Amino acid sequence: MTSHPREGWSQRGARRRPLRSAGDVDGIAGAGTGSFGSRNAALGTRSSGMSRRDFMRMAAGGAALAGVGGLLGGCQRPGDADITIPLPRKNNPVRWPVFDDNEPIKSGLAPETGATLQIYNWVAYINQACIDGFCKKYKCKAQVTTFNTMSEAIAKIQTGELAFDVFFPTIDVLGPLVEGKLLRPLNHSYIPNIHQAWPDFLNPFYDLGWQYTVPYTIYTTGISWRKDLVDEDPYTMANPWAMPWNAKYRGKVAILDDYREAICLGLMKQGIFDLNTTDVHQINSSYNQLLELTDLVDVLIDNNDYTEIPSGQTWIHHAWSGDMAAAWEYMPSGVPVDVIGYWFPVDGRGPVANDAISVLKSGSNPVLAHLFLDYMLDLQNALTNIGFNGYMQPIEGVTAETLIDLKYLPKSLTSTVVLPSNFRTGVEELQLPNAANDAWELAWQQFGGGL
Amino acid sequence: MAVAPPAPTLSPPSRSAGAGAAAPQPSRKPAFRARMRARSAEDRIQSWRPRWFWASLAVPGAIWLLVFFVLPFYVVLSVAAGALDPIFQTPIPVWNPFQWSGASFANLFREASFLWPPFERTIVYTAIASALSLAIAYPVAYFVTRYAGKRKTLYLLLLISPFWVSYMMRMLAWIDLLQVGGYVNKVLEWLHLMNSKNPEGWLSGHASTVVLGLIYGYIPYLIIVLYAGLDRIDGRLLEASRDLGLGRWRTFWRVTVPLSRQTILAGMFITVLPMVGDYFTNQLLSATPRTTMIGNVIEGQLDIANLQGDGAAASMVLLALLLIPMIYYVRSTARASRENV
Numbered sequence: 019m020t021s022h023p024r025e026g027w028s029q030r031g032a033r034r035r036p037l038r039s040a041g042d043v044d045g046i047a048g049a050g051t052g053s054f055g056s057r058n059a060a061l062g063t064r065s066s067g068m069s070r071r072d073f074m075r076m077a078a079g080g081a082a083l084a085g086v087g088g089l090l091g092g093c094q095r096p097g098d099a100d101i102t103i104p105l106p107r108k109n110n111p112v113r114w115p116v117f118d119d120n121e122p123i124k125s126g127l128a129p130e131t132g133a134t135l136q137i138y139n140w141v142a143y144i145n146q147a148c149i150d151g152f153c154k155k156y157k158c159k160a161q162v163t164t165f166n167t168m169s170e171a172i173a174k175i176q177t178g179e180l181a182f183d184v185f186f187p188t189i190d191v192l193g194p195l196v197e198g199k200l201l202r203p204l205n206h207s208y209i210p211n212i213h214q215a216w217p218d219f220l221n222p223f224y225d226l227g228w229q230y231t232v233p234y235t236i237y238t239t240g241i242s243w244r245k246d247l248v249d250e251d252p253y254t255m256a257n258p259w260a261m262p263w264n265a266k267y268r269g270k271v272a273i274l275d276d277y278r279e280a281i282c283l284g285l286m287k288q289g290i291f292d293l294n295t296t297d298v299h300q301i302n303s304s305y306n307q308l309l310e311l312t313d314l315v316d317v318l319i320d321n322n323d324y325t326e327i328p329s330g331q332t333w334i335h336h337a338w339s340g341d342m343a344a345a346w347e348y349m350p351s352g353v354p355v356d357v358i359g360y361w362f363p364v365d366g367r368g369p370v371a372n373d374a375i376s377v378l379k380s381g382s383n384p385v386l387a388h389l390f391l392d393y394m395l396d397l398q399n400a401l402t403n404i405g406f407n408g409y410m411q412p413i414e415g416v417t418a419e420t421l422i423d424l425k426y427l428p429k430s431l432t433s434t435v436v437l438p439s440n441f442r443t444g445v446e447e448l449q450l451p452n453a454a455n456d457a458w459e460l461a462w463q464q465f466g467g468g469l
Numbered sequence: 470m471a472v473a474p475p476a477p478t479l480s481p482p483s484r485s486a487g488a489g490a491a492a493p494q495p496s497r498k499p500a501f502r503a504r505m506r507a508r509s510a511e512d513r514i515q516s517w518r519p520r521w522f523w524a525s526l527a528v529p530g531a532i533w534l535l536v537f538f539v540l541p542f543y544v545v546l547s548v549a550a551g552a553l554d555p556i557f558q559t560p561i562p563v564w565n566p567f568q569w570s571g572a573s574f575a576n577l578f579r580e581a582s583f584l585w586p587p588f589e590r591t592i593v594y595t596a597i598a599s600a601l602s603l604a605i606a607y608p609v610a611y612f613v614t615r616y617a618g619k620r621k622t623l624y625l626l627l628l629i630s631p632f633w634v635s636y637m638m639r640m641l642a643w644i645d646l647l648q649v650g651g652y653v654n655k656v657l658e659w660l661h662l663m664n665s666k667n668p669e670g671w672l673s674g675h676a677s678t679v680v681l682g683l684i685y686g687y688i689p690y691l692i693i694v695l696y697a698g699l700d701r702i703d704g705r706l707l708e709a710s711r712d713l714g715l716g717r718w719r720t721f722w723r724v725t726v727p728l729s730r731q732t733i734l735a736g737m738f739i740t741v742l743p744m745v746g747d748y749f750t751n752q753l754l755s756a757t758p759r760t761t762m763i764g765n766v767i768e769g770q771l772d773i774a775n776l777q778g779d780g781a782a783a784s785m786v787l788l789a790l791l792l793i794p795m796i797y798y799v800r801s802t803a804r805a806s807r808e809n810v
Contacts, residue, residue: 103556169774173559194556269673275756277773312758316674320756331648331672350650452558459773464583466769467761 103193105449107294111223114196114230122205123384130383134159135390138175138182138378141166143235145406152393158386175200175378183381184390186234187374189224190449195376201230202377208388211395216412216438219372224448231374232391235340235409236436238444239279239369240362242327242337242345252361259286261361262334263307265314270333272318272326273311277462278447280319282369283336284308293369293447296454305461312465319466324348324408327358339434343421344408346428356430370436370444372412401426410436549573549781558775573782584766584783591762594676595744598683599737602691605684606736610695611725614702625696631689640753643682647671647754674757682750687740694739698732699725731805738798742791763787 106112116122137149141164149160163180165171168188174180176198187195195201206212212220212232219233241252241261248267252258262271262283273280282293284304295301311317320326323337328348337360346355362368375394377387393399400411405426410416418435421427427434450458547562550569554561563569577584613624631639646653649668657663671678702725710720748764767787770780 167772169559169772169777172557172774176554176557176559194558198556269670272756316757316759318674318756319758320752329648330650331670456775459776463580463766463769463776466758467583467587467766 103197105451106189106192106224107448108223108446111226112193113226114192116203116229117199120199120202120379122203123388125205125207127385129156129158129385129389132158133383133386134161135184135383135386136160136180136182136381137162137184137390138171138180139164139184139186143186143407145403147406148394148399148403151399151402152390155393156386156389158383172200175380178380181380181382182378183383183387185376185378187231187376189222189231189372189374190447192224192230192374193449196230200379202379202381202384202387203229204232204377204391205388208385209392209395211392214395214397214400214413214415216414216441218438218441219412225374231376232395233412234373234375234394235407236370236372236412236441237409238339238362238434238436238440239274239282239371240337240339240342240360240433242323242335242342242358242360244327244330244333244357245359246357247330247333252359253364257287257289258361258363259283262317262336263287263311263314264334267333268315271311271315272320272323272332272334273308273336274323274338275319275321277458279336279369280308280465281305281458281461282447284311286368291367291445293445294450294454296451296457298454298457301454301457301461305465308461308465328353339436340407340409343410343427343431343434346431355428358431360431360433362433366437366440366443368444369447370440371446372441412436412438412441545781545784549778549785551778553775553778560774560777560781573778574786576779577782577786580779584763587761587766588763590676590760591745591764594680594683594760594762595741598680598687598744599741601680602684602688602740603733603737606688606691606695607733610692610699613696614699628692628696629689636686637749639686640682640750643685644672644753647678672754674755674759676755676760678754679751679760679762682754683744683747686747686750687744690743691736691740694736695729695732698729698735702728731802734798734801738794741794745791746787 104112135158137160139162144162149162153160163182165174168191171185172191172195175182175185209232212228215233221227222233225231241258243252243261250261250264252261255261262273273283281301281304284307285293285295285300287307288303290300318332323335324341324345325348326332327335327337328345329350339360339362342358342360345358349355375391377384377391381387394403395413397413397415400413400416401420401424404410404416404421405424418427418432421435422429422432544562547564548560550571550573551563552561552570553559609628613621613628617624645651649670653671654663654668657669658665663669706728707720707724710724715723746764748762748768751760751762751765767780767783770776770783
C-alpha cells in the first residue's frame with residue numbers, strides 16, 4: 019500500500035452527500051394534507067416571527083405545519099414541480115424501466131480497439147493497479163476523471179458533452195439517472211463475475227435484476243473512539259449512539275459532515291431507526307439533539323475520522339467503517355493501533371450502505387465499460403482494490419480473515435468488516451421525497467449555522 | 470477703461486530679486502515656441518496613429534473584465550434567479566432576465582434567522598483580523614520602506630515568500646502546529662503556560678484560531694499594499710517636517726499616517742474582501758457550528774444540488790453588501806485625488 023484513498027480528497031469529504039431527486043411529496047407525517055410540499059414550507063414558518071430555532075425546538079404539530087403550507091406558493095422556482103420517480107425501499111423494490119431509445123448493447127461484441135476507457139470516479143476511490151491490470155488485459159488505455167460531489171458529477175454528465183464510459187453513482191441517485199437516460203442498461207452476458215458478488219446484490223431492491231448497476235464498495239456507519247482516552251466502552255453501554263453526548267469530552271467529539279448521517283445519528287440516539295423518516299417531528303427532535311450536542315461538547319463537523327482519531331485530535335468520532343479500516347495507516351509513531359475502536363451494533367441494526375458502478379450512455383466504449391465492471395467484480399481484483407481503497411467490496415471471499423491475512427486490516431478493527439447479514443439487519447439511508455429532504459436539509463443548515 | 474497688458478520683455482528675470490520684490494514678467498516667446506514644438510510633435514504622432522489608438526490599449530483589460538468578471542457574474546445571477554431541473558433538482562440557469570425568479574432571494578431573506586448568526590460572526594472575525602493585521606503589517610511595511618536600506622529587496626522577497634506556497638498547504642501546516650501534540654502546545658508547555666496533562670485543543674472550535682488563520686492567510690497582501698504606498702511618500706516631506714521642528718513621532722502621526730491613509734484603506738479593502746468570503750480557513754482550523762461564517766454557509770449550500778440557487782443568491786447579496794465599502798473606497802480615492810490636484 020503506497021498511498022491512501024483519502025489523500026487528495028476534498029476536505030469536506032462530501033462524496034456521500036446524496037443528491038435526491040424529485041419524487042413523491044405525500045406521506046409526510048404530521049403534514050396533514052401534504053401542503054408541506056417543498057422546502058419553502060419549512061422556510062415559510064419563519065415569517066411568523068418565531069425564530070427557526072424556537073420553531074424547531076417546539077416541533078409544533080400538524081396544525082402549525084398546515085399553516086405553513088399557505089406560505090409556500092410564491093417561493094417555488096420554475097421547474098420546482100414534482101416528477102414522480104419511484105423511491106426504492108426494501109419493502110418497495112424497484113425495477114427500473116428500459117427505454118426503447120436506450121437499450122442494452124448486443125451480446126457477443128468485441129471490445130473496442132485502440133480505445134481509451136473514460137472512467138468518472140470519486141477522488142482516489144480506485145486502485146490504479148486495477149486500472150493498469152484491466153488495460154493490460156484488454157489492450158486499451160484508460161483515463162480517470164474525478165469529482166468531489168455527486169451533484170457535481172451529475173451536473174457534468176447532464177451536459178452530454180463528456181463521453182465518460184464508467185461511472186460510480188450512489189444508489190440514491192439511480193432514479194434520476196435512469197429516468198434522465200444517462201445510464202446505459204447492462205447486458206449481463208458481459209458480466210459473468212456478478213456471480214462472485216454476495217447473493218444480496220444479485221437482485222438488489224434498489225435495482226431489481228441489476229439492470230443498471232453492479233455493486234462497488236460497502237460500508238457501515240458507527241462510532242470510533244480512542245480506547246486509551248475515553249473511559250466508556252460503547253460495547254457495554256446501554257445506548258452507544260448517545261456516546262458523543264458526554265460533556266466530559268468537550269472539544270474532543272466530532273460527527274460526520276453529511277446531513278443524512280448527522281441527522282440519522284440524532285434519530286438513532288432516540289431509538290428511531292427509520293432513517294428515511296418523513297416525520298417532521300422526528301427530524302426536529304434530531305435537530306434538537308444535535309443542538310444539545312453543540313451545547314454539551316462544542317461538536318466538530320468533519321469527515322476526517324481516519325486521521326483525527328489516530329492523532330488524538332478527537333477522541334470520539336461518528337465514523338464510516340471504511341475510513342476506520344484504513345485509520346491504522348495514520349497512527350503516530352509510538353501509538354499502537356489497538357487504541358482505536360470502532361463500534362457498530364452487534365445485532366447489525368445500524369446504517370449500512372453500498373456504492374455502485376454503472377455504464378454511462380454517453381460513453382463511446384460500452385463493451386469495454388461492461389468488461390471493466392466485470393473485472394472489478396473478480397475476487398483478486400477486488401482485493402487489490404481494497405488494499406488501496408480501504409472500503410470493502412461485497413465479493414465472495416472478501417472476509418475479515420482474508421483482509422487480516424493480507425494485512426489490509428488489523429485484528430483490533432475487525433468490527434469495521436461488513437457482513438452479508440448487515441444488509442438484511444441494517445438500515446439504509448435512501449432517497450427521500452422532496453419535501454422531507456427539504457426538512458432534513460433545513461435542519462442541517464440551521465445546525466451548521468451555529469444558532 | 471481697458472488696461473493694457475504689460476509689454477512682454479525679452480530680458481530674463483532677475484535672480485537678484487527678493488521675495489517681496491515685484492518679479493519681472495518672463496518672456497513668453499520661448500514658452501510659446503516650446504508649446505508649438507510639442508504640438509507639432511503631437512501632430513506628427515497623430516499623423517500616423519488613428520484617434521482611437523490610445524483608447525484601444527484598454528481593450529485587453531476590458532475583454533478580461535468582460536470574460537472573467539461580467540460573464541461569470543451574470544451566470545451566477547442566472548443560477549440564483551433560475552430554475553430547478555425537475556428530475557435531478559440541479560440548478561438550471563435562466564439567461565433571459567424577463568424570466569427570472571426571485572424565489573431563491575425570497576428563501577434567503579426568510580432564512581435570515583439562521584443566516585444572521587454566521588453573518589454576525591463573519592463581521593466580528595473580519596473586523597478583529599483586519600485590525601490586528603493592520604497593527605502587524607503597518608510597522609513591518611514602514612520598517613522595510615524607511616529603514617531596510619540596501620536589504621529592502623531581500624525583505625520584500627521574504628515578506629511575499631508565503632505566496633510561493635499554496636494557501637491550502639499553509640493552512641494544513643497550521644493544523645500540524647496547532648494540533649494537540651503540535652509545536653504550539655509544546656512551546657506553551659516548555660514555557661509553563663500550559664499543563665501537559667490538559668493540552669489545549671486549538672483546533673477544537675476556537676474563534677481565536679479562526680482569526681489567527683485569517684490574519685496569517687491574508688496579511689501578506691496587506692503588507693505589500695502598505696509597502697507600495699509608504700514607499701511612494703516623498704521623503705522630502707518628512708525632512709521638511711523634521712526641519713520645521715516636529716519630532717519623529719509627531720512627524721509620523723502628522724505626516725506619514727495622513728499621507729498613507731489611502732494606502733491603508735486600499736490595503737484593508739484588499740484583505741477584508743477575501744476574509745468575508747473565506748470558508749476554507751474556518752473549515753480547516755475549526756469546523757464547529759459555533760464558528761461558522763457566512764462563507765461556510767454558502768459553501769454548504771453549493772454542496773447540495775437543490776440549494777445551489779440559494780447559495781448563488783447568498784453570494785449575490787454578499788456582493789451587494791460588500792459594494793458599500795467598495796463605493797466608500799472609490800469616493801474616498803476620488804476625493805483624495807481632487808485634494809491633491
